[in-house]
Amino acid sequence: MEDLGLLIIRLAIGLTFMGHGAQKLFGWFGGPGPVGFGEWLGTIGIKAGGKTWAILAGLFELVGGLLFSTGVLTWFGAILIIIVMIDAIFTVHGKNGFWLTEGGFEYNFILIAVALGVALIGPGNYVLIYKM
Template identity: 70%
Template structure:
């Protein structure tokens, strides 16, 4: 296997796993799929942690950023846009939930959020590789 082929397959694997995971998280918030809470319950939770007013509106925005960002990232279509949407959500998660708990995930910290930011920014800067959906 050539280095170029291996890099393209590696980027595809990263994009699919990270991107489709975010699609799933967005679907949990927007549609209640995959055991998710849906817009109403996610909105109530957001308000319970101090994101007021408009918890439902923020649930929709978060869900859309995750869902659309994940689709773009996984497809390798508008990869920097998809990465930016994911990064925005992860920064929000750090600020509103995980940051106060320190770094380590075992303490509810922001470790995983930072890893996801690094992955998405790294792929956005490197490029999505050759195996992408292209509409042009």
């Protein structure tokens, strides 16, 4: 049952991050694409290289989510997810305090904890590539 639990956690987090990455990179799922997200970054004070930062954020989310959900290099996928969440805290949510109801970083904190926890435990036995 532990392996099934880890699979459910990995799929929920990983596929969600893949979707967010696709929103930023390709404009899928109602996302803004790299130009739109880059312009939004400008509105929060990241003026220089907005499109480049948008592409990097999208790649971190897409690749991190893919690795995390498949259980391949789960630890590296978790690192990419954690980096994006720390960035979201410092650039957007941190100034609003902890609670999500005030726009705070509560959700980012939980995602960091889950990603770190799975990275430390390991992906379980349900992975895309057989574990040795």
